[in-house]
Amino acid sequence: MTRTIENLLAVSMREEVAGLTPAPDLVARAARRHRQYTRVRRAASVTGTAGIAAAAAVAAITASNAPAAAPSHPAASHAQTGQAARRAVLAAQVMGTAAAHVAGEGVASEPSPGQWIYSKTVDYGYPGIVGPSGMVTDQEWITFDGIHSAYYGNGQLVQHTSPIPSLGALKPWTAWNTWPTPKTAYDVLASLPTSPQALLRVIAGHAAGQNSAAGPFPGVAPRTEAQREFDYLTQILWNAAGGVGGPPAAEAAAYRAMATLPGITVQQGIKDLAGGQAIGVSDDGGYDQFLIDPVSYQVIGLRQLSTGIGPMTLGQEIAAGKIPPRLRKILAHPTKAERAKIARAMKQRPVAYPPKGTLIDENVHVQITEVPAPGDR
Amino acid sequence: MRSKEGFEGLGALVADRGGALLATATLLAGGPAAGEDLLQAALERVMRHWSRVKDEPEIYLRRTIYHLAVDQWRARRRRPEVLDETKLEVAALRAGQPDVTDAVHLRLALIQGLAQLPPRQRAVLVLRYWEQFSESEAADMLGCSLGTVKSSASRGLARLREITAAWAVEDTHANKPIVNGAWS
Numbered sequence: 001m002t003r004t005i006e007n008l009l010a011v012s013m014r015e016e017v018a019g020l021t022p023a024p025d026l027v028a029r030a031a032r033r034h035r036q037y038t039r040v041r042r043a044a045s046v047t048g049t050a051g052i053a054a055a056a057a058v059a060a061i062t063a064s065n066a067p068a069a070a071p072s073h074p075a076a077s078h079a080q081t082g083q084a085a086r087r088a089v090l091a092a093q094v095m096g097t098a099a100a101h102v103a104g105e106g107v108a109s110e111p112s113p114g115q116w117i118y119s120k121t122v123d124y125g126y127p128g129i130v131g132p133s134g135m136v137t138d139q140e141w142i143t144f145d146g147i148h149s150a151y152y153g154n155g156q157l158v159q160h161t162s163p164i165p166s167l168g169a170l171k172p173w174t175a176w177n178t179w180p181t182p183k184t185a186y187d188v189l190a191s192l193p194t195s196p197q198a199l200l201r202v203i204a205g206h207a208a209g210q211n212s213a214a215g216p217f218p219g220v221a222p223r224t225e226a227q228r229e230f231d232y233l234t235q236i237l238w239n240a241a242g243g244v245g246g247p248p249a250a251e252a253a254a255y256r257a258m259a260t261l262p263g264i265t266v267q268q269g270i271k272d273l274a275g276g277q278a279i280g281v282s283d284d285g286g287y288d289q290f291l292i293d294p295v296s297y298q299v300i301g302l303r304q305l306s307t308g309i310g311p312m313t314l315g316q317e318i319a320a321g322k323i324p325p326r327l328r329k330i331l332a333h334p335t336k337a338e339r340a341k342i343a344r345a346m347k348q349r350p351v352a353y354p355p356k357g358t359l360i361d362e363n364v365h366v367q368i369t370e371v372p373a374p375g376d377r
Numbered sequence: 378m379r380s381k382e383g384f385e386g387l388g389a390l391v392a393d394r395g396g397a398l399l400a401t402a403t404l405l406a407g408g409p410a411a412g413e414d415l416l417q418a419a420l421e422r423v424m425r426h427w428s429r430v431k432d433e434p435e436i437y438l439r440r441t442i443y444h445l446a447v448d449q450w451r452a453r454r455r456r457p458e459v460l461d462e463t464k465l466e467v468a469a470l471r472a473g474q475p476d477v478t479d480a481v482h483l484r485l486a487l488i489q490g491l492a493q494l495p496p497r498q499r500a501v502l503v504l505r506y507w508e509q510f511s512e513s514e515a516a517d518m519l520g521c522s523l524g525t526v527k528s529s530a531s532r533g534l535a536r537l538r539e540i541t542a543a544w545a546v547e548d549t550h551a552n553k554p555i556v557n558g559a560w561s
Binding site for chain 2: 005006010011014015016017019021022023026027029030031033034160161
């Protein structure tokens with residue numbers, strides 16, 4: 001009887017993996033970790049209606065109205081100039097205070113890679129706009145290097161090990177770009193120059209290569225270079241905040257550098273979802289903010305308010321002459337089934353987008369503590 | 378699941394194709410637990426690039442599983458977790474007894490042998506003999522040359538032939554028809 005090695009291997013593999021089923025919460029687990037470590041500009045991505053994959057992604061996103069202007073930026077007219085200048089001075093003052101504070105009171109030393117960190121986080125997304133379910137409170141444990149994590153599922157502490165490569169030999173930027181964790185964020189902050197100009201030059205180089213996540217909606221001004229730099233620095237600070245914060249001098253330098261970016265404003269007296277006070281720092285007049293604690297001046301959260309402008313429906317996009325590139329091919333030669341789906345998508349009517357100023361997304365740490373082991377608080 | 382960024386398509390994909398995806402990840406990682414970790418890592422990676430890949434999540438997810446297995450998994454864990462020399466030796470000792478359990482031992486030896494191979498050789502064998510990809514499709518999936526696929530496959534098979542020599546597996550070049558399950 002002939003038994004080639006290829007044949008035996010094929011059959012062995014089939015038998016070895018027959019009947020495997022992933023854990024039912026696998027995608028949810030991945031999403032948790034993704035949410036924990038990746039901060040992207042979550043410009044309200046709603047999906048859900050039927051359609052070809054591409055059409056659905058576009059068509060299901062709906063807008064309140066035809067495109068309108070971008071959220072107001074400072075210095076548009078004479079009347080606004082004085083106000084913008086006052087805002088800039090206030091931002092510089094607050095960020096200066098924050099920088100001085102964290103420089104003196106920040107993290108004493110870098111935790112060991114295996115140090116467990118407990119976090120309790122309140123997370124809100126406007127139902128139907130940012131996720132389906134409103135507000136949730138998450139408790140999670142993670143090691144500083146991000147390799148081990150734990151959470152309660154069905155009353156039991158579930159531990160997970162992530163196949164993060166050994167990043168030790170990599171340069172901080174390579175490690176951070178390979179896997180964003182509290183440690184890689186901490187290390188990349190530590191590697192930054194302390195002068196604001198030099199720091200922003202480094203950030204600009206990395207921010208330029210960034211995919212701008214969901215991207216601005218048609219009708220909303222594309223993000224400026226300064227805004228991309230702000231986003232990128234925010235992303236690093238937020239990931240460091242998922243651990244114990246950044247190294248003090250580097251965190252202070254990041255705050256000082258942010259204060260020099262044009263259009264940065266601060267919003268004081270914010271009450272966050274955990275009931276605490278927070279200061280918002282924003283690059284778009286207060287719609288997209290990161291939150292800092294007014295006592296410790298550490299980053300504690302991210303917050304997004306509606307600009308009142310939602311994405312257009314597929315029909316609106318096509319009417320406006322903005323066919324998404326990924327749809328162009330499908331629209332040029334649709335199959336019969338695709339044609340029907342496109343027709344349905346074109347008929348879809350825009351749904352109301354939350355009014356300007358409505359909270360649509362917030363993620364705030366109630367507690368972040370180093371603990372001896374998962375399950376400890 | 379609270380899919381804040383709108384990963385609904387991914388949930389449906391895993392619900393629909395999860396078994397096959399986990400099977401691939403298990404063969405690449407060397408065991409079901411490690412396979413699930415690999416699959417989860419690939420899902421996280423896909424989520425990070427969701428806006429770019431949501432039109433074709435399965436293609437990207439599969440590619441990511443292979444790339445993580447070949448490039449990154451190796452860096453953390455040079456040898457897969459199921460590697461068990463004792464089991465292999467026991468299996469080899471029993472090889473002299475051609476009974477029904479013989480097939481089980483041979484399978485065990487092959488799967489463990491596969492898990493011991495360098496990651497790229499393992500990935501090529503999984504692509505060729507689990508996914509039934511052609512050599513050029515395998516090269517495309519791994520982003521390497523056809524020559525690399527050929528040499529990886531031939532080295533990997535040679536090693537497995539050594540491991541299973543006790544079972545007197547015939548040489549590939551015998552060019553006999555393949556009959557699945559012929560030994561059992």
